[in-house]
Amino acid sequence: MSNCITRRAFAAAGVAAAAQTLPLLDTRLASAETEPGSLTADGFPTLPLRPYQLMCIVCRIGGGCSDDLGDPRLTAILAAVRQDPKLPLTLRCNVDTVYRYQNPGHAEDTAEGELFNAKRDLDILQKLGLVPGDTRPAVDMFARLLEKVPQALGICGYETATSDTWRGCPQAAGGNYEKGHALGIKALIPPRDAEEMAEYKKKSAAAVYEAQTLRIRPHHLLCMSCFHGGKDKLAPIAADNLFEAIDVIQKNPTIPVTLIAGVCMICPPCANYDPVNRLCLGGRSMALRDQKKDLDVLQRLGLKYGDTLSAKELYQRLFERIPSTRDICAYGDGEARSPEWSICGSAKDDTPYQKARAARLGIDM
Ligand code: SF4
């Protein structure tokens, strides 16, 4: 059975219906507005699950399952995640300590007993660098699992069964988790449809060329500079509209640019772009870093969302006030404090930005 499906194919298959019957999807506190800019949340809908269930989903995918994982709870979790990859997942497990406020009870313990269940969940949390009760968007949670937990040995079972209590899961040495791990995130969460991305590229690139005013999120002005890298000749790429925005600005340096929040004219062809919700689903909570970068750029420039300046004026101010991408994309001190606050490669070595800055992005300033 193929594990390769796309988001479009998944929706068409109607598997989403399973998610609606998910027993523990807690939406009681949900009160989020959906309008960008007025987003508030007194509580939020979250899907609570045990850490081991993340691994079991990967294990069953590795064993050849696709939508039906042979366990209603795991099947429902996977269906909910595939329907909405940004769904918040909350990892809950049974502990004796101050974190017991989130204890889920033992109803979903597996047959190997309470002690083994408690240790397996804590082993997983420790490898993930998370604590009981931590919540992350599903796409980030599974990506983190795949990055930090390459094998089941030592978590789901041990080299030696020191007693019956520590016999572990019978599947632990079977290799299915490792097979599921090798299939990667695409086997869990359908990627964006390639044809759809190509359509979006065509339409959104044309929109950049037709625009009277460019609408760009602040930190993408920096990304455009890194993409430029001081080169005389640039070429478009399929994954975004950075080239097109630079091309338009080079041809018309006085074109107005409005600084906007969230995804912008650069984004529609990107594999991380969610066209339905108009959100970025980039890895390791990219959207979180990006919002901070946007606000940092606005603060440096003394501007706010909605402000419009000519491209030339904007880049004059940007190159004058932001001498290095390290100031924004490496948080000034270069310390990646967690996976969510990782540092972009172009900030570790800011040579491309420096070259673009020296070349003034190829604009006559
Ligand atoms: S080895 Fe067992 S507990 Fe571990 S992921 Fe596989 S089925 Fe789940």
Ligand code: SF4
């Ligand atoms: S990664 Fe996110 S912000 Fe960057 S181009 Fe793609 S959708 Fe836009």
